[in-house]
Amino acid sequence: MNGEGESSDDEKVRRLERRVERERAARHEAEKLLEQKSTELYHANQKLIALAEGLEQRVVERTQELVTARENAVRLAERDQLTGLANRMCFTRLLTEAIEGWSVGNHRFALLFIDLDRFKEINDTVGHDAGDAVLQHAAAMIKKAIRGHDIVARLGGDEFAVICNFIESPRDVERVAERIMVEFQNALGFRGRTLPVACSIGSAVVPDDACNMIDLQRFADIALYRSKASGRSVHTPFSATMNEEIHQRQTLENALRLALRNGDIEPWYQPIRSVSAGDTVAAEVLARWRKADGSIATPDKFIRVLEECGLMRELFVSVLSASCRAARPWVEQQRLQYLSVNVSPGQFKLGSLLDDVTDILECTGFPHNALQLEITEEALIYDLHAVSSQLEELKQRGVRIALDDFGSGYSSIGYLRRLPIHTLKLDRSLISDVATDVRARAIVSAIGEIAKAIGVELVAEGVETEAQALWLGRAGCDLLQGYLFGRPVSRATFEEGLLRSQPEHLTA
Ligand code: C2E
Numbered sequence: 001m002n003g004e005g006e007s008s009d010d011e012k013v014r015r016l017e018r019r020v021e022r023e024r025a026a027r028h029e030a031e032k033l034l035e036q037k038s039t040e041l042y043h044a045n046q047k048l049i050a051l052a053e054g055l056e057q058r059v060v061e062r063t064q065e066l067v068t069a070r071e072n073a074v075r076l077a078e079r080d081q082l083t084g085l086a087n088r089m090c091f092t093r094l095l096t097e098a099i100e101g102w103s104v105g106n107h108r109f110a111l112l113f114i115d116l117d118r119f120k121e122i123n124d125t126v127g128h129d130a131g132d133a134v135l136q137h138a139a140a141m142i143k144k145a146i147r148g149h150d151i152v153a154r155l156g157g158d159e160f161a162v163i164c165n166f167i168e169s170p171r172d173v174e175r176v177a178e179r180i181m182v183e184f185q186n187a188l189g190f191r192g193r194t195l196p197v198a199c200s201i202g203s204a205v206v207p208d209d210a211c212n213m214i215d216l217q218r219f220a221d222i223a224l225y226r227s228k229a230s231g232r233s234v235h236t237p238f239s240a241t242m243n244e245e246i247h248q249r250q251t252l253e254n255a256l257r258l259a260l261r262n263g264d265i266e267p268w269y270q271p272i273r274s275v276s277a278g279d280t281v282a283a284e285v286l287a288r289w290r291k292a293d294g295s296i297a298t299p300d301k302f303i304r305v306l307e308e309c310g311l312m313r314e315l316f317v318s319v320l321s322a323s324c325r326a327a328r329p330w331v332e333q334q335r336l337q338y339l340s341v342n343v344s345p346g347q348f349k350l351g352s353l354l355d356d357v358t359d360i361l362e363c364t365g366f367p368h369n370a371l372q373l374e375i376t377e378e379a380l381i382y383d384l385h386a387v388s389s390q391l392e393e394l395k396q397r398g399v400r401i402a403l404d405d406f407g408s409g410y411s412s413i414g415y416l417r418r419l420p421i422h423t424l425k426l427d428r429s430l431i432s433d434v435a436t437d438v439r440a441r442a443i444v445s446a447i448g449e450i451a452k453a454i455g456v457e458l459v460a461e462g463v464e465t466e467a468q469a470l471w472l473g474r475a476g477c478d479l480l481q482g483y484l485f486g487r488p489v490s491r492a493t494f495e496e497g498l499l500r501s502q503p504e505h506l507t508a
Pocket residue numbers: 270285286287298299300303312315316319342343344404405428461462463464481482483484488
């Protein structure tokens with residue numbers, strides 16, 4: 001029993017041991033597999049990490065490339081190609097930053113506008129290569145003159161700008177401007193010739209003069225304009241009175257435009273007297289501005305402004321049509337032989353003179369041969385050929401031409417040969433001296449001889465005394481004009497005067 005019992009127990013134990021062994025083997029297998037799979041997973045993971053890192057690196061590199069490319073593009077877009085200076089775009093950004101910087105940190109700074117003097121002349125006469133060399137030279141000189149924390153830019157053409165940072169007093173701006181001027185004393189050697197380079201400077205300070213971009217630039221520009229007007233090669237700091245003057249000028253310009261539109265600039269008439277007949281035979285048309293308050297302004301108050309605004313053609317058209325309309329009856333009734341109307345030198349450049357005159361004569365029915373146009377030598381300096389062909393055309397149509405202010409400028413006798421001139425008007429400055437100055441007498445007598453010899457009518461302007469009138473008549477003047485015979489007067493007053501004096505053929 002025992003033996004049987006023992007053997008079955010042993011059997012059980014062995015079976016148990018075998019099972020335990022199998023299970024251990026199986027677990028070992030499983031653990032080995034698990035370990036193998038973990039290793040694989042680990043490697044796979046490592047690969048993935050490496051891959052991801054590689055990708056990330058590429059992305060970083062690529063981004064860096066793009067940033068650099070963009071920075072280069074911005075740098076290029078903000079550089080002036082010719083001089084390598086900051087360009088207008090960059091300047092605008094830097095100026096904006098400077099103004100923001102002021103509002104945050106209260107750093108006072110100045111804006112300098114620099115404009116080269118007579119650059120156009122060099123560019124036009126010596127050539128564009130020379131122009132480029134001048135601009136590069138100017139850029140280098142400005143760079144040399146400014147301080148380390150200042151910024152220089154080329155705004156375009158021959159305009160440069162400097163932002164002068166950390167200004168303590170106006171004297172600092174003055175010093176920088178002076179240094180620039182001193183640098184500019186170095187002329188530029190170009191292909192064996194010496195090119196003088198000079199500049200004008202205008203400046204405005206933040207916050208003393210302005211605290212915003214628009215005013216700051218406008219004020220620096222006004223100051224620069226003042227430098228140019230005062231004979232160039234100077235620095236002008238902006239001052240508040242300039243702004244006031246600009247405002248007044250703007251108001252004057254607007255008032256003049258309105259006056260022209262409303263016909264408030266009207267022709268007045270000054271008699272021109274014949275020496276032989278002793279009577280008024282012609283009239284010079286002189287513009288007068290009848291203002292809203294009833295006062296009358298003379299040309300010295302408005303002609304220059306009209307010229308600067310390019311409104312001389314408008315003035316001419318307005319004055320010529322009104323005077324032709326007014327004077328037509330005077331001419332038809334033979335009370336007046338002709339009207340003499342001033343032409344501004346700039347009108348020849350416009351090339352519209354011929355058409356304007358023809359149109360007005362047609363519209364008003366005014367006889368061509370009763371119109372005289374007064375031109376000055378200034379018109380001839382512009383382009384003698386172009387002017388003389390326009391004058392020739394006018395002459396063909398019967399219009400008379402007078403050379404005005406003769407004896408006040410260059411008075412080239414050559415003009416008398418080359419131009420179809422009918423009348424010569426001796427300048428007032430010569431006339432005022434004839435009573436006392438032997439040289440003035442000699443000159444007037446000689447011109448009188450020439451005029452007679454070449455068949456040109458001679459008029460003396462600005463005759464104020466009987467003595468002058470007497471002497472001028474003897475010296476060969478055909479006609480006299482001046483306060484002695486009458487000042488410029490309105491249409492009604494002039495007409496009254498004409499009616500009072502009977503025309504020559506009626507009294508004969
Ligand atoms: P201007 O053409 O030499 O005209 C003669 C000027 O001398 C006029 O001045 C006239 O009033 C003045 N005058 C005449 N006689 C005497 C005199 O005996 N003594 C003195 N001291 N002055 C005398 P005004 O009218 O002031 O005109 C000045 C200038 O303005 C004119 O000089 C002319 O250049 C210009 N101007 C006037 N009206 C016109 C116009 O309609 N068109 C253009 N383009 N210019 C005009």
